[in-house]
Each structure stands twice: as structure tokens, then as C-alpha cells.
Amino acid sequence: MAAPIEFLQFVDDNADAFIQRLSDAVAIPSISGDASHRGDVVKMAEWLNDHLKAVGVETQLVDLGKHVMDGEELNLPPAILGRIGNDPKKKTVLVYGHFDVQPANKSDGWDTDPFTLTIHEDGRLIGRGSSDDKGPVLGWLNILQYHFQSNKELPVNLRCCFEGMEESGSEGLDDLVKKESQPGGWFDGVDCVCISDNYWLNTRTPALTYGLRGLAYFKLTVSGPGRDLHSGVFGRTVHEPMTDLVTLMSKLVDGQGNILVPGIDEMVEPPTESEKAIYERLDYSIADVEQSAGGQIAISSNKVDVLMGRMRYASLSLHGIEGAFSGVGAKTVIPAKVAGKFSIRLVPPQTPELVEPLVKAYLEAEFAKLNSKNKFSIESLHGGKPWLADVNHWNFEAAKAATRAVYHQEPDLTREGGSIPVTLTFAESLGVNVLLLPMGRGDDGAHSTNEKLDRSNFIEGTKLLGTYLYEVAVIQ
């Protein structure tokens, strides 16, 4: 079922008003990671709650308790649960978004005030949160406004979950999602989930995202001397922790990205021909990767290999060393205790539980080979499972149909190299298909300076999300 023409017309007719509302939302600096802005996050929750109620949504502001940030105990901002429609003949769709934002200061390099939505003549709506994630959240609001004002029922039952701590680890949300997924809970009866909180692969092609990598983050510590030593006095008299650490770190990954820890790359099945074809079709070139990275350093000249490296293979990155000399200039120190930081981005069937023992056993064995008298330890700092959805599920088919209807294009089917942990929580708690349906473009600069959402992405994106609901309603 195509979305009603009246809906599409309403979106076009109200574009300026929608942008004004986005401007009002951006003006509230709801930075969850800055204790001094906690009141603004709460203000933003109340602003959104009022707007949802005004278009007929039954809402609940949920107190998520307290947490400690930078040594200060703070009230968590409330999550907003929303509900509209309860027709057993309709499918029930849960949509997720967040109304908190990353920090932003003009002095970081913004061309304009980050909390004043600036409309550029090329169509960019520039401001913190425009794309991540206030634009998409307001997309849902735009759709609801149409149905409320024209007195039309939604084609599906809708459930909303909007949170104010996404940029700070989604504290408190997991427990809420698990609780409300129980029988009788707010999310009981949900048939599918749609999350609009990521980006197209490029600036041209709409995308549906069906995978996220997980993470296993390690800290590898080598220590020996009682304090930092002078290399003149102690060089070649003692086992130096840095020598051992660097040797161990060099045995984790090679220059071509292959993970050297036995058993980790081997867990991942080689791609089938049809899967390779997905990557071949993606509208993304080696030049796109290198422009994005700011250097001609793609790991392969084969586009499929590079994209699979990001999306469907694990990766291991060495982040740095704590405790070694890290300043400018020359210092002749033998650091007493050094800790290498590295992490592995995981893909199914890898999990932190499967990978961590392999990493630990391997490094213990490699350290034993060094015949060093230094002390060695390895700990996991944090981890999360990867997520992968069935792209042939009706939830994805509905989104594909909506994309064709609005953009007259086949969407890119993408997997993200990073993580959005709440995705996995929804998938596991509800046991239903989860779709990531991005509104913005790959160059929106979500966590960077001059974050923007293109006007066309906001307006056509609103149509896309609305049309998706109509497609869900009828798809088998």
C-alpha cells in the first residue's frame, strides 16, 4: 500500500514548519555527556513529550534512576515511551530514537553556533543534533502530525522509545527495554523495530542497514621495575616492559589487516557469491573510502574486499600505550609499567565470550616465549556482541519498497563497522526483526563539527519513514 498522496503533499507543504520545529529542538543543548547540561536534556524530554501528546500519542516519562558521572551523582534524564493504536488486525511497529546530542562548542571549529540551526543556501541544515538524532525523531513527529490533523488512523499500531542518554552509553535503557518487552509491558505485541539513527554509506544512495559489529576491548599490561628507569643506567641490564609489550602487540594483526590470533578470523564463514554481490552493488568506491579517511591508504584496490573489511569481517586495531613516554621531544626513560590498548570489532558468530579466551591464551603463550622476568596481565575493558538481521524479512522488504517509492532507487544494503548496542537489546528482548533505516547522508558529520542534515533528507526522509509504515501494514 503506497502512502496516501495527501501525506506526501502535507510533508512538502509543511517543510518550512518542520524545519522551524527542528530549529527549536536543536536550540536546546541536550548534551548528555556534560553534567552542566543535564537540565537541558530533561527540558528536551519535556519538549518532545509535549509535542507527542499534542499529536495524540499516549506517553509516559520513565524515571531511569541515578548515575554517577565525573564523580557527581546525577538523575538520569527520563526516557519517553509512546503508544498510539491498539488494533489487533494491524501490525505493531516500535520506533526508537534519541533526543540527546554530542558536545559541541563553536571553538571546536564550527563555522556557526552549533545550537542555532543554520540553513545554508545549498540546503544543509547545520546544527548539533540535526542529523544525530533529532532530525529522524522529528521525522516520526511529522508523520504523526499529518495523521492527527487530517484525523486519519495510522496504518499500524505504533510504539515509541526515545531516550536521552544514547551518546553516553544508553545508561538505564537496557533494563527498561527488557522490562517493557515482557507480557503486559509497553512493547508487548511488537512485530518489528525500526531505528533511524545511522547514515547512508555515501551522499547519493538511500540505505538499509542489517548488521553491526560487536567489540572486545583489551588492555595488555607489562610491568617490571619498581619505577621508571634511566636508559643509560639500566639499558641492557633488565627486561624492559616496552620491549615485551611491543613484541606482543606486533603479533596481533598484520599490515594487511589479518588478525593473527589463531581461531578468530577462522570463525567467520567466507562470503557466498550472492553475498559478495551485495558488496559489488554498493554505491561506494575506493575513492570514497580514501576521501573519507583523508589519505590514499585503502587496504586493497578491490572495492568488495575493502567494504567486506569494514562490514563483514572482524578487525583488530592498536589504539595506543598507557604509561610509556607520549610527549614531544626526546626522553630517555625505560617506562616501568606499560599497557597496550587494542580492540577487536566482532562479526557473527564471534562474541566477546568466544573471542576473549582465545586472545588471552594466545598472548599468554607468546609472552611465555619471551623468557621475560616481567609481569604480564591482560584484561577485557568492555565488550558487546555483533548483530545481524535477515535482509529478506518483510520488515526489510517494506523498507525497500518505501525507498523505491520515495527515492526511485534501490537502497544500498549495508552493515556498519561500529556498534549501536541498543539494536541488539531490542532484537534479543523482543525476538523480532530490527531494521536500521537511516535518514541522513554519510557526510553528515554526526559526532564532528558542522554536523548537518540536508533539507532533502529531512523532507524525503519523513516521507520514507511514513511510507515505510504503510508498506509494513500490507506486506506479507
Added chain:
Amino acid sequence: MAAPIEFLQFVDDNADAFIQRLSDAVAIPSISGDASHRGDVVKMAEWLNDHLKAVGVETQLVDLGKHVMDGEELNLPPAILGRIGNDPKKKTVLVYGHFDVQPANKSDGWDTDPFTLTIHEDGRLIGRGSSDDKGPVLGWLNILQYHFQSNKELPVNLRCCFEGMEESGSEGLDDLVKKESQPGGWFDGVDCVCISDNYWLNTRTPALTYGLRGLAYFKLTVSGPGRDLHSGVFGRTVHEPMTDLVTLMSKLVDGQGNILVPGIDEMVEPPTESEKAIYERLDYSIADVEQSAGGQIAISSNKVDVLMGRMRYASLSLHGIEGAFSGVGAKTVIPAKVAGKFSIRLVPPQTPELVEPLVKAYLEAEFAKLNSKNKFSIESLHGGKPWLADVNHWNFEAAKAATRAVYHQEPDLTREGGSIPVTLTFAESLGVNVLLLPMGRGDDGAHSTNEKLDRSNFIEGTKLLGTYLYEVAVIQ
């Protein structure tokens, strides 16, 4: 010729007055590395100059010009040249010392005010500069006072060179030494040099030092991306600079201290049996090394190997990485540009000029093997040649005889793992034998908190330096 018994008696009789004078010197916080204390370094120069003149030394305060420190142009503190005696039948001895000190604050962990000499009941004279190097400089003054007050000629012609910038790179001194070593210069006719500015190997055995290691310090830079990247988005899509850098750094030295750069360890001749015997005789155990390092991490259980590792072999230490993540916690960054810092302590016949090309060629070849698209560069940050003296020269024989006379012990013959660059300047400019004749013990904590000089080392050390002059006078 033994020192006159009256001299030894004078030193004992005046011990308390000598300690009071050391206390007066310590009270002037002549920190050369702190611009706000530059006036104190000048005050200390004037104090010392007055005391030298008072015991009959002809002196000259030499203006060394200006330099820039922390962005501020400052006058260098003057060097003090001193001269007493010009008898062509006597040998001419040049003594060197410095009157500036390392920084010190009570808050660094000192038990007492660092600039108030505190006399502990166990004999420790605790205060900044007590051992490094005001105690030894005042040792020479004590000797001169005896000869002045008793109206006795010194057994040798004496030349002094005392500087106020040793702790800050001896700026300006090299040029002065070279100039004054010319015919007609202040040091013209010098037969040998004695520097008292290092330490015994342990707390029990006097030492003569005949070698210092040189240094070649390197910065190895790998860069690729235009800015730091997110490991979720770019992991396994680009060549990561940290992976390349850690691989290269792992190829420099092994866990047993062997330098893996071809040609460097090979430059050094294996020790002869008689040389090994020097190390065997040294009054220093593995336990001493490990106590000093604060960990049971000696690179060998063979004492001779450990001591040769410090003194007669080159060593390569990895100091750290600039540009990588070095903080606490977990950050999933792919650093865009990382620079590994490492240095090689050099022994004869190694020099920076010989070693640097080997290191650069080796790393360039190893980088080429990585097939990386990142950029690679290596630069030398600074370097200095090693120094080695003939321990059978009459200058050393005189010091051995003096040690036997004062301490009734054979001195340890040691080489230092670190560098005292002015040693090489004297040796090369004058072309005469240079002796390092330490006054303090291995645990004096020269650059650390609670620096001390033991009373017995100050008093017996004064006798040692004086007796050394008498032995030099007669030795063939």
C-alpha cells in the same frame, strides 16, 4: 708521594666547618633549568668565585652569552675559570665541576626542605646538590683552603672549570673548552683532567670511571589518514599507522637486549679475559642491580653479563609513542600519525655517524616489506659519541694509589651506562687522559628526591681528591 699528614688532619679538624659551607651552598637554589631561578645560579657563581679568590685562586667569570629557554631569552650563567700555580716542573691538572642543580620541591616527595641541608644522625647530608655536584666542588675548595691557610704550595699546577649549566645541557661550555684549550688559552699546558661528578657503583666501594656510553636518539614516524579515524568505521579498510609502527618497533631489539639492527652489536669486539676479570672483580651483585631497579628483572643471572650490558655493550630502549592514545580507559581510535621514540646507548667504536645510517637503512627495508600505503620517516633527534679512557694511564694510577691510601681498598673500575658529554669535549679538545673520580655513593639519588651525600664521603672524598693531586705530582 702521600699527602701530608697535616692535610688529612686539617680535613678532619675542619669537617664541621666544611659541612657548614656545603650548607651555605645548598641554600642557594641554583636551578639552571628554571628561568625564575636564573638569578640564583648567578648568585651561586659569585659565591663560589668569592670563595676561590679567598683561598688564592686567580679566577675569571666568563660570560657565555644568551640562550632561549621556554620561549624566553636569558643570559647564561657565567662559567668560572680558575688558576693557581704555574711551575713548569709540576704537572698541570684541570678539575671540572658544576654549581647548578636539578629542580626540587618539597611536594615532589622530599622529607625535608631540599634547599636546607639536613644532617641526619646516620651521617647523611640531605639536600639538593649535596652530591650533584656542590659536594665535590667544595671538596676542591677544602683542599685549597688547607694549602692557603698553611701557606703550602700545591703539589701540582691547578686549573679549574666550574659551570652553571650542566643540568641543562652545558650550553655554551663546549665552545669555551675548545677555545681555552688552544695555545695561550686558560687550559694550555694541562696534563690531565679530573672530573668528580658521578657515583660509586654501590654504597661500599670507591670507584674510578673510565667509560661513558654515547647516544643516538631516533623518532620513527608513520602516518596515513588525514585525521584520527574511528575503528568501527575504518578498522580493516585502511592501513593503520599503529600496526606498521608497532611492527617496526618490534624488530629493533629482542627481550634479551640483543639489538636486531644488523651491524650494530657486531661493531663491538667481544671482551678479553682480562677485561671480563674487571667486571668479575666489581663489588656489585645481581641483587644490587635488582634492588636498584625495584624488581627482580635482571636480564641474566650472570653478574658479568649484566654489568657488561650496562657498561661495555650498546643498548636499545623503546621509550614510547607520540600521537597514539595514551590516556586511561578505552578509546576506539585509529591514530592518524604516530611516532615511536627509541634510542641506542653507544660504546666504542660506535658513533652516531656510524649507527644512524644502519638504523635508517634497516627500518626503510623493513617498512618496504610491509607493503603499506602509509608514509614512513625516520629522524635523529640527538646524538653523542661514547668515551673510553686508558685505565693504565698514570692519571688513573694516581687515583688508584690515592684510593688505597684513603680508603684502604682497591677501587672498582667502572664504566657508566649514561653520558656526561663534557668528558668527551675535554678528552678531544685537550688530547689528554680524563679521569672520572666520584665522591658520592650509588644511592645518593642525584636527580631524585632526598638527594644526599654521606658525611664520610664528603670528608674522606676531600682527602681522596687532595691525595690524588699528591699522587699525580710524583707518578711517572
